Amino acid sequence: xxxxxxxxxxxxxxxxxxxxxxxxxxxxxxxxxxxxxxxxxxxxxxxxxxxxxxxxxxxxxxxxxxxxxxxxxxxxxxxxxxxxxxxxxxxxxxxxxxxxxxxxxxxxxxxxxxxxxxxxxxxxxxxxxxxxxxxxxxxxxxxxxxxxxxxxxxxxxxxxxxxxxxxxxxxxxxxxxxxxxxxxxxxxxxxxxxxxxxxxxxxxxxxxxxxxxxxxxxxxxxxxxxxxxxxxxxxxxxxxxxxxxxxxxxxxxxxxxxxxxxxxxxxxxxxxxxxxxxxxxxxxxxxxxxxxxx
Amino acid sequence: xxxxxxxxxxxxxxxxxxxxxxxxxxxxxxxxxxxxxxxxxxxxxxxxxxxxxxxxxxxxxxxxxxxxxxxxxxxxxxxxxxxxxxxxxxxxxxxxxxxxxxxxxxxxxxxxxxxxxxxxxxxxxxxxxxxxxxxxxxxxxxxxxxxxxxxxxxxxxxxxxxxxxxxxxxxxxxxxxxxxxxxxxxxxxxxxxxxxxxxxxxxxxxxxxxxxxxxxxxxxxxxxxxxxxxxxxxxxxxxxxxxxxxxxxxxxxxxxxxxxxxxxxxxxxxxxxxxxxxxxxxxxxxxxxxxxxx
Numbered sequence: 001x002x003x004x005x006x007x008x009x010x011x012x013x014x015x016x017x018x019x020x021x022x023x024x025x026x027x028x029x030x031x032x033x034x035x036x037x038x039x040x041x042x043x044x045x046x047x048x049x050x051x052x053x054x055x056x057x058x059x060x061x062x063x064x065x066x067x068x069x070x071x072x073x074x075x076x077x078x079x080x081x082x083x084x085x086x087x088x089x090x091x092x093x094x095x096x097x098x099x100x101x102x103x104x105x106x107x108x109x110x111x112x113x114x115x116x117x118x119x120x121x122x123x124x125x126x127x128x129x130x131x132x133x134x135x136x137x138x139x140x141x142x143x144x145x146x147x148x149x150x151x152x153x154x155x156x157x158x159x160x161x162x163x164x165x166x167x168x169x170x171x172x173x174x175x176x177x178x179x180x181x182x183x184x185x186x187x188x189x190x191x192x193x194x195x196x197x198x199x200x201x202x203x204x205x206x207x208x209x210x211x212x213x214x215x216x217x218x219x220x221x222x223x224x225x226x227x228x229x230x231x232x233x234x235x236x237x238x239x240x241x242x243x244x245x246x247x248x249x250x251x252x253x254x255x256x257x258x259x260x261x262x263x264x265x266x267x268x269x270x271x272x273x274x275x276x277x278x279x280x281x282x283x284x285x286x287x288x289x290x291x292x293x294x
Numbered sequence: 295x296x297x298x299x300x301x302x303x304x305x306x307x308x309x310x311x312x313x314x315x316x317x318x319x320x321x322x323x324x325x326x327x328x329x330x331x332x333x334x335x336x337x338x339x340x341x342x343x344x345x346x347x348x349x350x351x352x353x354x355x356x357x358x359x360x361x362x363x364x365x366x367x368x369x370x371x372x373x374x375x376x377x378x379x380x381x382x383x384x385x386x387x388x389x390x391x392x393x394x395x396x397x398x399x400x401x402x403x404x405x406x407x408x409x410x411x412x413x414x415x416x417x418x419x420x421x422x423x424x425x426x427x428x429x430x431x432x433x434x435x436x437x438x439x440x441x442x443x444x445x446x447x448x449x450x451x452x453x454x455x456x457x458x459x460x461x462x463x464x465x466x467x468x469x470x471x472x473x474x475x476x477x478x479x480x481x482x483x484x485x486x487x488x489x490x491x492x493x494x495x496x497x498x499x500x501x502x503x504x505x506x507x508x509x510x511x512x513x514x515x516x517x518x519x520x521x522x523x524x525x526x527x528x529x530x531x532x533x534x535x536x537x538x539x540x541x542x543x544x545x546x547x548x549x550x551x552x553x554x555x556x557x558x559x560x561x562x563x564x565x566x567x568x569x570x571x572x573x574x575x576x577x578x579x580x581x582x583x584x585x586x587x588x
Contacts, residue, residue, distance in 0.1 A: 031445065031453045082408070087400035106381035107456055111449050114376070114408065118444030121415070125437050139433055143419050150412030151325065155405050159325045162401055 004284045008049065014062065015048045016040070018070045022123045034104040034112040035119065038077050041095045046289060047072040047189040053282050054190045054207050057273075060197025064132040067124045068141050068192040074120035075145065076185060079154050081113035088162065121145060133196060140195050148188035157181025161246075169247045175216065183215025210272040217265035217290045220258050223248035224291075227255070266290040298578045302343065308356065309342045310334070312364045316417045328398040328406040329413065332371050335389045340583060341366040341483040347576050348484045348501050351567075354491025358426040361418045362435050362486040368414035369439065370479060373448050375407035382456065415439060427490060434489050442482035451475025455540075463541045469510065477509025504566040511559035511584045514552050517542035518585075521549070560584040 002010070019039055026032040048069035055065035084091040084099040085106065092102050101109035121142055128138040147153060157180030164177065190207035199207075227250055249258045269286050273279035296304070313333055320326040342363035349359035378385040378393040379400065386396050395403035415436055422432040441447060451474030458471065484501035493501075521544055543552045563580050567573035 029450075031450055082404060085401075085404070087404060107379075108453065110376060110379070110381060110404070111452055114411070115445060115449050117408070117411070118440055118449065121436070121440050122444060125433070125440060135429065135433060139419070139429060142415070142436060146412055146415050146419060150416060151409060155409050155412065156323075156325055158405055159402065 004281060007281050008285075011049045011052045011062075012045050014052065014066060015045055015069055015073065018066050022067070022070050022127065023074075023119055030104065030108055031111055031115055034100055034108050035115050037103060038081050038094075038100045038112065039074060039116065041077075041097055043095055045073060046285075047076050047186060049285070050186065050189040050211070051193040051196070053285065054193030055196045056193075057276050057279065057282060058194050058197035058199040058203055060193070060199070061132065065193050065196035067127045067131050067133070068145075068196055069189075071120035071123050071141075071145055072185065072189045072192065074116045074123070075149055075154075078113045078116035078120070079149075079158070079185075081109055081116070083158065085109060088158070117149065134198075137195055137198070141192055144188050144191055144195070148184040153180055153184035153188075157184070164246050171249075171252055174247065174249060174252065178216050178219040179212065182219045183212045186215040186218065187211025206272050206275075210269050213265045213269040213272070214286060214289060217262045217269065220249045220262050220265070221289075221291045223250050224255065224258055224262070262290055298575060301575050302579075305343045305346045305356075306339050308346065308360060309339055309363055309367065312360050316361070316364050316421065317368075317413055324398065324402055325405055325409055328394055328402050329409050331397060332375050332388075332394045332406065333368060333410065335371075335391055337389055339367060340579075341370050341480060343579070344480065344483040344505070345487040345490070347579065348487030349490045350487075351570050351573065351576060352488050352491035352493040352497055354487070354493070355426065359487050359490035361421045361425050361427070362439075362490055363483075365414035365417050365435075365439055366479065366483045366486065368410045368417070369443055369448075372407045372410035372414070373443075373452070373479075375403055375410070377452065379403060382452070411443065428492075431489055431492070435486055438482050438485055438489070442478040447474055447478035447482075451478070458540045465543075465546050468541065468543060468546065472510050472513040473506065476513045477506045480509040480512065481505025500566050500569075504563050507559045507563040507566070508580060508583060511556045511563065514543045514556050514559070515583075515585045517544050518549065518552055518556070556584055 019036075023032070023036060023039060025036065051065050051069035051072055052062055056062060080094060081100045083089050084094055085101055091099055093099065099109075100112055104112065124133070124138055124141050124145065128141065129135070133141065149155065157177055160173070160177045161181055164173075187208045188211070190211040191204050194204045194207045226248065249261065253261060266286060269290070270283060273282050273286070276282075313330075317326070317330060317333060319330065345359050345363035345366055346356055350356060374388060375394045377383050378388055379395055385393055387393065393403075394406060398406065418427070418432055418435050418439065422435065423429070427435065443449065451471055454467070454471045455475055458467070481502045482505070484505040485498050488498045488501045520542065543555065546552075547555060560580060563584070564577060567576050567580070570576075
């Protein structure tokens, strides 16, 4: 029986090793260099770990979920690169390193983001079969990835988030931003694991609901951290939200209210794991993601 | 028997009507507004017309090719929006109208481009079956679209094109830029029509070779037009290439040499149509795309 840390580390190693196969280095290719710069910059790898963990939770084989796991991390990285661009959040620091456009210039960063999105889909399309996904599983997976990335997901979330600056927004607006910008891809990550395991629609629906709850909790916790953290601990520029006059959950509910909201969402997420035979890893992961150290 | 113009106009109407289904207007949605602004800006619709024409050339039913046809035009529009951004070509005029970022601002234009790429894939994924594509046809189509858009297509073409400025490049470099940036998507457009018709791999290979030749010819002709045209006729800012110190085929081969190159490529493209029963429309389209008025 592996400990939580051992299993986390195993998942992480599988994911990071997969990148050298799915997005190998290429000589004299600045586009691939810049894609790899951001993809290999570390981070907690939460989304792909959710994919692998949900696959195993549903009785699937880890390997089957690897292409989709790599894909969700590529899409997450794509959204960060574009988020950091001067015309978006204009951030210069990410995961403790200069952001992509600071290193490679703006147009390469723009294309590297798009390239990672493309490569995410191609990873599932080109490697899915070899890793054990059925054609139907590949088609379903690509649909889920596109849907979470597009107008019903990240892109609309980014627009609403940008429009948040310098105007009053209410709680339902913030929940919508969090759902589209963060929870949609977290829940897609979980559902993709179920698909890789060949799980039935009921389990996929549980995974979706779990991801939505965790996504909201995770994002509210981000608002909290943005207020209390230092740059060093956060690995990115703190206090950005107030600098940009963005309304956060802390503004609307106060620090204590926001913390309570995180608790309630965490409980909801945990309750969705109850019916599975071996939920220990995901229980612990949920608690850590939502900031309850154990 | 329809004339060329009647058939062109029929195809064009089918494509433009399909956009109101595949990307309908949405109230208070600036992202959808900006996507539609560029998608509905007109243009010659050459790529989707190639898709419909190749589908019919291979004996398929036009309707089956409509989702893929709409998709190639969405992807083309996405590449134009991103190409026009300040960090890329910094263009303010496109098809006789202000470019997307001039109207909607830079971050919305960035997201609108990405949104059109996403919507292109979702159009094939979500509507393919209803329009008569098999699951295998959908999977093949999405693969072709991703491949032509990514590292083996537009994105790398855009990087190489940007690196063209202010340095000496040779003929094979320019051919590579044209192939990746333009010909890959033109050839994908043709192949997607074959896929929609359920054509065998030999015909798909002909369509691919046809698209590559036409793509080169088309792009060299664009270099020629950039030198000789006025803004009004071109619908975009002329003389951009020399302003940016970009090397063109006209620089390398002279005006006459470039023109001869276009002729040779046109002949190659036409020869690939010879074995089909009803190539008249595509023959004429080829001649017009390559600038030989008939």
